Structures are given as structure tokens and as C-alpha cells.
Amino acid sequence: MKPLQKTAKGTFYRVEMKAFLAKVHRDLPPTRMWGYQGMSPGPTFEVERNESVFVVWLNHLPRHHFLPVDTTVHGAGKQVPQVRAVVHLHGGVTPATSDGYPESWFSRNFEVTGPTFVNVVNDYPNIQPATTLWYHDHALGITRLNVYAGLAGFYLIRDPDEQALNLPCGPYEIPLLIQDRSFRTDGALYYPSEPTPPSPQYPHPSVVRMFFGTTNTVNGKVWPYLEVEPRKYRFRILNAANSRFYKISLDSNLAFTVIGTDQGLLRTPIEQTEVELGHAERVDIIVDFSKHAGEWMTLQNSSTRNEAPLDPQTTGQIMQFRVTLPLSGIDESQIPLKLTSFHDIPIQLTNRTRYLTLDEVKDRYGRPQMLLTNRTWSAPITEKPHLGDIEIWQYINTTMNAHPMHIHLVRVQVLYRRRFNVEKYKQTGKLLYEGPIIPPEPAERGYKDTVVAPPNMVTGVITRFIPFTGRYIWHCHILEHEDYEMMRPIEVLRELHRH
CATH class of the missing domain: 2.60.40.420 (Cupredoxins -  blue copper proteins)
Incomplete structure (x- = not known):
């Protein structure tokens, strides 16, 4: 995410929410989506600890939703604009007026605002250690639709302590935003308009108990692959699905190193072969591909917490790593024995x-x-x-x-x-x-x-x-x-x- 300007007061951004068409898979026609700056995921913020960041979020979305809106859900009645938005910096330590309170929504061009809407300029002081946050929509009654439509993105806080650790960085540090989605044959996003089984007494459209898509997307692409070098990579992984849990592992049973969670680094690194993420949880891992040149491996999901059955050939697969790029230089990154010091809450x-x-x-x-x-x-x-x-x-x-x-x-x-x-x-x-x-x-x-x-x-x-x-x-x-x-x-x- 590129700032408008940097001054002594802070860094200023202007971010537009708008509709766009995305090519999410080679075999699908373009898909209509919503995104920040016309992208989904939205561009990644990279900020420094204690850097004052000010963001104006602009709602330039269409006036009518392209997904089924149940007007019996709280805050989504016929008396309010059908398309509303408010941005929450998830995990951010922010003043209440910039937190993205669900009733602080605003319609297109701020024509109508929610009952708790206060300020157009949002203040993010970033007074917390280096970590992986994310920003997403939080409008009352339609959050599930707006996030599914594409309104989510990463927000990374850096600090000198983390930067001194010599972890993989630059092209070897990659955020991965995972969502499950369903698509119609014309490429359109599919979201159910009523629960299964339906009932004649339900309103239509009707909110569903949970949603499970038929495909997994990573950074907006359906079942993508990533070509990597035989070296260490840092992946910041976010479960941004509506309802699905992900128990993540590599099909080669290759162990990876967990270095951080939602709010930053762990005290010491932990070697694991799998880790489970509920919606909105993050995990920060390092995968060492150095001994796997020429191999292909799949990041897979084996969670049993989902009501929808897991198909190993579809929803059980997330993405693929192909260790096919030549090593561009000596890998000097390290995994230190100690990552950070922090005090337990007494x-x-x-x-x-x-x-x-x-x-x-x-x-x-x-x-x-x-x-x-x-x-x-x-x-x-x-x-x-x-x-x-x-x-x-x-x-x-x-x-x-x-x-x-x-x-x-x-x-x-x-x-x-x-x-x-x-x-x-x-x-x-x-x-x-x-x-x-x-x-x-x-x-x-x-x-x-x-x-x-x-x-x-x-x-x-x-x-x-x-x-x-x-x-x-x-x-x-x-x-x-x-x-x-x-x-x-x-x-x-x-x-x-x-x-």
C-alpha cells in the first residue's frame, strides 16, 4: 500500500473500495469481486512500530450487493443502504473511534453513515511489537458477504528487534491469505441464499449457519502454485475463510518452524509438522526447502472441525510449492534460538x-x-x-x-x-x-x-x-x-x- 504522503505528523493513506474483475483460475471466466484499491487481497500495509498512520477509507462500491442480503439480520434491514462498509484493523491497538465498530458503517461517498460513525480519518498509532495484522470489513449484518466478496488484506508492523533477527525477508517473506470459495461456471462467486435444507417459513434470502466453499484460494487465486528456491522462506499465513478451519501441513511431512502467532513472535521457535487455524488466526512459519530441490509439495488441510466433509482432492488441498527456481545466492538467513522476550500478564x-x-x-x-x-x-x-x-x-x-x-x-x-x-x-x-x-x-x-x-x-x-x-x-x-x-x-x- 503506497502512502499519499509522509510528514512529521505521520503517514497518510487514501484507500478506495471498489468492484473489479479478477482472473482467479485459468479455467474460469473473470470473477466479479470487491477489493481495496481494486484488488483482493488488498495491498499490504508495511509500517513501523510507533509510526502514526492515518487512513481515509472510501466506499466506491456499487449501491446494490451482488450476494444475497438477508434483511432480517440485525443492522441489515430495508431502512439502511444495502451496501455499507467499515474497516477494522484486526489485532490493532487503536482508539475506539478508529476501531471499525460495526455500527460506524458508511455508504457510498459517505452519503449515509451509521449511528456510531464519527471520523473520516482513521488513526492507527501502531504501538505494539512487530506482528502480522490484517484489515477487513466489519459492517453490521453483512460482514460475511463483504469479506467473502474480497474486502480483506494484510497489515504488517515492523520493529528493529525483529529486523535484527536475520529472518528470511524481501522476496523470501510471503504473506498467504487463505479463503474457501465457490464459483459458478460463468466465474461468478456463489454464496447460498438459504440454509440447507431450506424451509418454507424461512425468509428469502436467508442467513446460513455456516458457509463452506468447494475450492481453496490463496491470495485470491484458486489452488495456486509458488515456485521457490531451495532455501528458507518465511510465510505469514492467515485463515480469512468465512467458517472453515484449516489444519495446515505439507504432504511430504516436511516439518516447518513456527516463529510467531497472531500478536507477534514467540519466545523461541517451535518445530511442527502441522498447525490448526480458526478464522482470523495467523501463524508465522519458516519452511526450509534447501534439501528439496526439484521437488513439488502440497500445503494441505486436514481439519476435522468443519461440518462440511473434507475432500482430499479438493478442499483438502490449499496450494503447491515447486522447488524449481535456481538458488540466487547464499541463504544467510537464520532461525535464532531466541526470538523475543515478553512478560506474561500477571x-x-x-x-x-x-x-x-x-x-x-x-x-x-x-x-x-x-x-x-x-x-x-x-x-x-x-x-x-x-x-x-x-x-x-x-x-x-x-x-x-x-x-x-x-x-x-x-x-x-x-x-x-x-x-x-x-x-x-x-x-x-x-x-x-x-x-x-x-x-x-x-x-x-x-x-x-x-x-x-x-x-x-x-x-x-x-x-x-x-x-x-x-x-x-x-x-x-x-x-x-x-x-x-x-x-x-x-x-x-x-x-x-x-x-
Whole structure:
């Protein structure tokens, strides 16, 4: 992403959302999509830690959506413009007025704005360590459609500590944005207009419980391949699918090195042969192709968390690496024994523990609906931490699905997961544990912003609410769930005077 200008005050960008045609596969006609600067993924921001960045996002999208809009979903009624947009910098530590609050949407040319819309210029102070963030649409009631249409892109924060590590860089550092999509024979994006099986009492179009595409795309291309040299490469991988989980591995069983997660580098590198990502989770890995000249290998998905069956020949394949380029020079990059130092959030200073249920109910049409603490989006705010508070949030998942849970503004650490008796909890409201405490996976032992809460488990995370006050949100990042009420506001209040 190229800036308009750089001054003593900061770096300024002007970014346009617009429709375009993309050639996503050689055997498909061009596909109509939406993107930032007419691209999907949008151009990658590369910024420095503590660099003040100011962005004006411009909605130049068509006035009518090309995907099916269910007007019974909150915020998507017939009284608002059908096409609305607001950008959220996912994982960014930003003031509340620049966070992309779902009701801060704006229509084409700012003709109509949402009830919480405040400022045209968004302020991103980038006061956090080097990490892989991403930006995407967050408009209330149509996030699932806008992101699926193409409104997503990478946002990388750099800092001197990371740059001193001598990791693979330049052409050997490649972000990979993974989404699953379905296409019609004329190349058009397909998104279902009603659940399966349909019901005569459902409205039409009707929101679906989850969406699973029939192909995988990487950086906007269907099942692409990448030619690489026999050397180390750094891949920043993002799961940007609507609902699909990805358990990523290489079919050659080649191990890779995990160096980072959502909110930056781990303390030390970890060698793995697979890693699982829920929607919006990121993983930063290094793959060493140096001993594999001439080989082809496939990045594959083996997750069992998806309701749609996995076909090893289609949705089980993501992309291919072909080690066919000649080595352009000596590979001097390294994987250091220590990546970074950071302090754990002090659990002994916890101000509050919250017990937060993830629930499934039926709506007035008989459709499944996901909720948080059995409340809808518009119910009064119940999570009101004070600035500086340290809180433990226990996600009590009473549903049959895993939910990637995201809290805006803050970073979290995973404490544990533990199985519990769901039926007893529903009857009595008491947690009866049925298994040992399970520590976090090795690849999630850094700071994160999105954490998977598996079914029949309590998932504990700890966070500190800093450095801004105001209204933010927490939600499941399965886009069909967050669009249909599995999202709640938070209000971070001014600090209490503690004696």
C-alpha cells in the first residue's frame, strides 16, 4: 500500500473500495469481486512500530450487493443502504473511534453513515511489537458477504528487534491469505441464499449457519502454485475463510518452524509438522526447502472441525510449492534460538474473572442462532472493564461447534482448556469438570487476539484492558455467527482510583 504522503505528523493513506474483475483460475471466466484499491487481497500495509498512520477509507462500491442480503439480520434491514462498509484493523491497538465498530458503517461517498460513525480519518498509532495484522470489513449484518466478496488484506508492523533477527525477508517473506470459495461456471462467486435444507417459513434470502466453499484460494487465486528456491522462506499465513478451519501441513511431512502467532513472535521457535487455524488466526512459519530441490509439495488441510466433509482432492488441498527456481545466492538467513522476550500478564493481579457462555438457540423462524451469554447484539452492555484492569475470561462453550473468539483492542494469553458436563451446566448453571486442565498448544503460547473455544470445553484467557477507553466489541469470528448475533459490545471505562 503506497502512502499519499509522509510528514512529521505521520503517514497518510487514501484507500478506495471498489468492484473489479479478477482472473482467479485459468479455467474460469473473470470473477466479479470487491477489493481495496481494486484488488483482493488488498495491498499490504508495511509500517513501523510507533509510526502514526492515518487512513481515509472510501466506499466506491456499487449501491446494490451482488450476494444475497438477508434483511432480517440485525443492522441489515430495508431502512439502511444495502451496501455499507467499515474497516477494522484486526489485532490493532487503536482508539475506539478508529476501531471499525460495526455500527460506524458508511455508504457510498459517505452519503449515509451509521449511528456510531464519527471520523473520516482513521488513526492507527501502531504501538505494539512487530506482528502480522490484517484489515477487513466489519459492517453490521453483512460482514460475511463483504469479506467473502474480497474486502480483506494484510497489515504488517515492523520493529528493529525483529529486523535484527536475520529472518528470511524481501522476496523470501510471503504473506498467504487463505479463503474457501465457490464459483459458478460463468466465474461468478456463489454464496447460498438459504440454509440447507431450506424451509418454507424461512425468509428469502436467508442467513446460513455456516458457509463452506468447494475450492481453496490463496491470495485470491484458486489452488495456486509458488515456485521457490531451495532455501528458507518465511510465510505469514492467515485463515480469512468465512467458517472453515484449516489444519495446515505439507504432504511430504516436511516439518516447518513456527516463529510467531497472531500478536507477534514467540519466545523461541517451535518445530511442527502441522498447525490448526480458526478464522482470523495467523501463524508465522519458516519452511526450509534447501534439501528439496526439484521437488513439488502440497500445503494441505486436514481439519476435522468443519461440518462440511473434507475432500482430499479438493478442499483438502490449499496450494503447491515447486522447488524449481535456481538458488540466487547464499541463504544467510537464520532461525535464532531466541526470538523475543515478553512478560506474561500477571495472573496474581487479576481484577475479575468473567464466565461467558457461548450458546445456540432458535430464532423466530426456527433457524439456528448463536449468542454470547444468551444476549443479542442490541442488549445492554454487560462487559465494562476499567482501563488497566486484568481480567480472566472463561468461554463456556455449550454449542456443538468450535468458535474462534476475538476481543477488539487487546491481546490475550491462553491459560487452559478443560472439558465440562454441558447438560449439567444447562440444568444447574454449575461447572462440573470431566477432565484435566489442558495447557495451550505450543504454537499459541505467545500473545494472541483470536482463540479457539472448542465445544464442551471451558477455554480460559487472560488480558489487560489498555491503553484506550471507549466502546469495542468481542465476538465469534465465524462470519456467519458474528453477523447473526454472536457479537457483543464492550465498554472500557476510565480507570478507577484504587486505594
